[in-house]
Amino acid sequence: MNGNEKKVPAVVVKRLPRYYRYLGELLKQDIKRISSNALSQKMNVTASQIRQDFNYFGGFGQQGYGYNVEHLYNEIGDILGLHDGDTTVIIGAGNLGRAIANHNTFEKRGFKLVGIFDVDKNVIGKVINGVEVMDMSHLEKFMENNRVDIGILTLPKKAVNEAAERLVKSGVRGLLNFSYTELSFDKNVAVENVHLSDPLMTLSYKMKQSEE
Amino acid sequence: MNGNEKKVPAVVVKRLPRYYRYLGELLKQDIKRISSNALSQKMNVTASQIRQDFNYFGGFGQQGYGYNVEHLYNEIGDILGLHDGDTTVIIGAGNLGRAIANHNTFEKRGFKLVGIFDVDKNVIGKVINGVEVMDMSHLEKFMENNRVDIGILTLPKKAVNEAAERLVKSGVRGLLNFSYTELSFDKNVAVENVHLSDPLMTLSYKMKQSEE
16 A cells, blocks of 8 residues: 555445446446535435445545546546456355356456366366366466466365465465455455355344344 | 444445454354454554444453453354344345355355355256255245245346345345345345446456556
């Protein structure tokens, strides 16, 4: 991070993808400008929250007549690093790995899937969304010859630590971990641990509230 | 919600599943008590944040010697509605639907999968994790005869609105939507829209930060 910038709180960072998605929807609808008030109504956050969030990044120059949607979309995309052409590999070609390989949104966001790896001989050699599943024992060789920025971990929990370490040794700078465990590495490797049951628990909470 | 309680901010609600998971890990390690300081180090949030969060629910009676782990785990589970025996159906038996049906964590959190539905004749009749895939045209009939609390939507975007409406008409009170679109219903139906590309974007942001 640039030493002159304020450290952006994690909750603000977490909202950036949501802003990005909403702005993408507005662009599709050919909406050119939006006020923080209109954006706040659509997104169900307060307008002052939006302005506060955006101020961490210089405010994006809202004028009296609102934000330029395309400019804001591109700026937030820049901040999120979506224009860097990051490449990904998926480790684990089970149901979740296949779902993610087929999930076009990852590509739409600017991430390019360059490899899928598994240990299962029945899966190796199959092609998923145009990418061949390779033998996990060839991971290091592949990484020598291809730039890979991000490892997406969709393999069983018991195998995730070893796979993560091999990826990091081979040079990935980020791990997206779906394996229901908390990975962490030193500062040079970013990690996002995703827990699919978290939103189910949040939903359950909301259901309980609306009952009472 | 009870009129005497403070409305709990959405960011606090979002942290509850995380507290729950961590406390579950501590229980597994047979840890009986933990201070907010020790918990904060493990979870990478400040101790004052934890105390503030817990105060929304009466503070859980921390004593000088810390929280009782099992008590706290059970209390948060209660607040999240994990002891209500909620039942789920999955709509869409593609890769993601299958991944979720096989995902034991949902069951471990107290949610019981009672049905899977699809429109694809090649999938109908198959058994996933002990549950048969049924014909989507039989949804209403099934819902008449079975209590279903939550619909998990893992079907293509273009089909999600109709499926959601049929579920709500048949009595579900909550929707967990993985279909890359923003659903919303009136107050009586809780909705969580999950976007799998959000954590990838957050990861990308973190990678950009650690570069600079």
